[in-house]
Amino acid sequence: MxxxxxxxxxxxxxxxxxxxxxxxxxxxxxxxxxxxxxxxxxxxxxxxxxxxxxxxxxxxxxxxxxxxxxxxxxxxxxxxxxxxxxxxxxxxxxxxxxxxxxxxxxxxxxxxxxxxxxxxxxxxxxxxxxxxxxxxxxxxxxxxxxxxxxxxxxxxxxxxxxxxxxxxxxxxxxxxxxxxxxxxxxxxxxxxxxxxxxxxxxKKNIENIPDEKGFWIFIQRSFSQPRRNLKNNLKPFHYNLENVSEETLNLRGQQMNKEELVSLWNLIRI
The missing domain is CATH 3.40.50.150 (Vaccinia Virus protein VP39)
Incomplete structure (x- = not known):
């Protein structure tokens, strides 16, 4: 005790x-x-x-x-x-x-x-x-x-x-x-x-996010090392990054709002 x-x-x-x-x-x-x-x-x-x-x-x-x-x-x-x-x-x-x-x-x-x-x-x-x-x-x-x-x-x-x-x-x-x-x-x-x-x-109306469980895992990974950009934080995982611009991948998670992160999620989830 x-x-x-x-x-x-x-x-x-x-x-x-x-x-x-x-x-x-x-x-x-x-x-x-x-x-x-x-x-x-x-x-x-x-x-x-x-x-x-x-x-x-x-x-x-x-x-x-x-x-x-x-x-x-x-x-x-x-x-x-x-x-x-x-x-x-x-x-x-x-x-x-x-x-x-x-x-x-x-x-x-x-x-x-x-x-x-x-x-x-x-x-x-x-x-x-x-x-x-x-x-x-x-x-x-x-x-x-x-x-x-x-x-x-x-x-x-x-x-x-x-x-x-x-x-x-x-x-x-x-x-x-x-x-x-x-x-x-x-x-x-x-x-x-x-x-x-x-x-x-x-909140009375909670936004619907496709594969919400996967989204929150993606968010954890995006912010896992805040000083790193998204590309470096996400590349160890099996996301489809081919359709994402280099400009976006060079951003840190802290530079993106929720709407932008949801849009990114819809691009990369497989």
């Missing part, structure tokens, strides 16, 4: 644990902006990931919602929040969200996600949301998550540095919007990096 490492500090008599990436939000304005970015009513199903000491939880429960499900991996904080905020609409699930089968969300969908995410689970979680949104249909209504600033920029990039497979894949399924940039001082203990509120919602 992995030994938990303590961050310098305790809150409410509970050790903060580095292994869980525990940095607790301490600015109410940030929470207010998260809640103002979504539409909640008495029928809303909301889930939160990593509640910590309930700083965001408290404000969610002040809204007229149908239910709040909280996924908290640290039993100490799960028990603390259950004791502090006794509310029949709240369900605490003491588990790692990445270990959960999302079929449990099916009955009360669509859901709104509000979370100050542990940074290490950002991409695995979003990929899981996309997968289950496809399987279950209408799983998500919308969400606002706090993520690392660098990660947020990669997600919304449409070209240049940081633009790549993650940008293209996540934008294919969800619409994204950058909200507030958050300084380290908004947290206890303060992280070493800036954070960003990121709004997202599933």
């Amino acid at each position: 992995k030994k938990l490492q303590n961050i310098h500090g305790r809150e409410h008599g509970i050790d903060l644990k580095k292994v869980y990436g525990q940095h607790f939000l301490r600015e109410q304005d940030v929470v207010d902006n998260m809640l103002n970015a979504v539409t909640l009513d008495e029928n809303s199903s909301v889930f939160e990931i990593g509640c910590g000491d309930g700083f965001l939880t408290k404000s969610i429960l002040e809204k007229s919602i149908a239910r709040l499900w909280i996924f908290e991996i640290d039993k100490s904080w799960a028990d603390y929040v259950l004791e502090k905020y006794k509310d029949s609409r709240m369900t605490m699930i003491n588990s790692d969200i990445l270990d959960i089968k999302f079929d449990i969300f099916n009955e009360y969908k669509p859901w709104t996600l509000l979370a100050n995410l542990p940074y290490q689970i950002t991409f695995p979680l979003i990929y899981k949301l996309i997968e289950y949104n496809k399987i279950l249909g209408n799983l998500l209504k919308e969400g606002v998550v706090m993520v690392q600033e660098e990660v947020a920029q990669k997600i919304v990039q449409e070209g240049g540095r940081g633009y790549g497979f993650n940008s293209l894949y996540l934008q294919h399924f969800f619409d994204w919007k950058l909200l507030d940039k958050i300084a380290p001082t908004a947290f206890y203990p303060p992280p070493r990096i800036y954070s960003r509120l990121l709004y997202f919602k599933p």
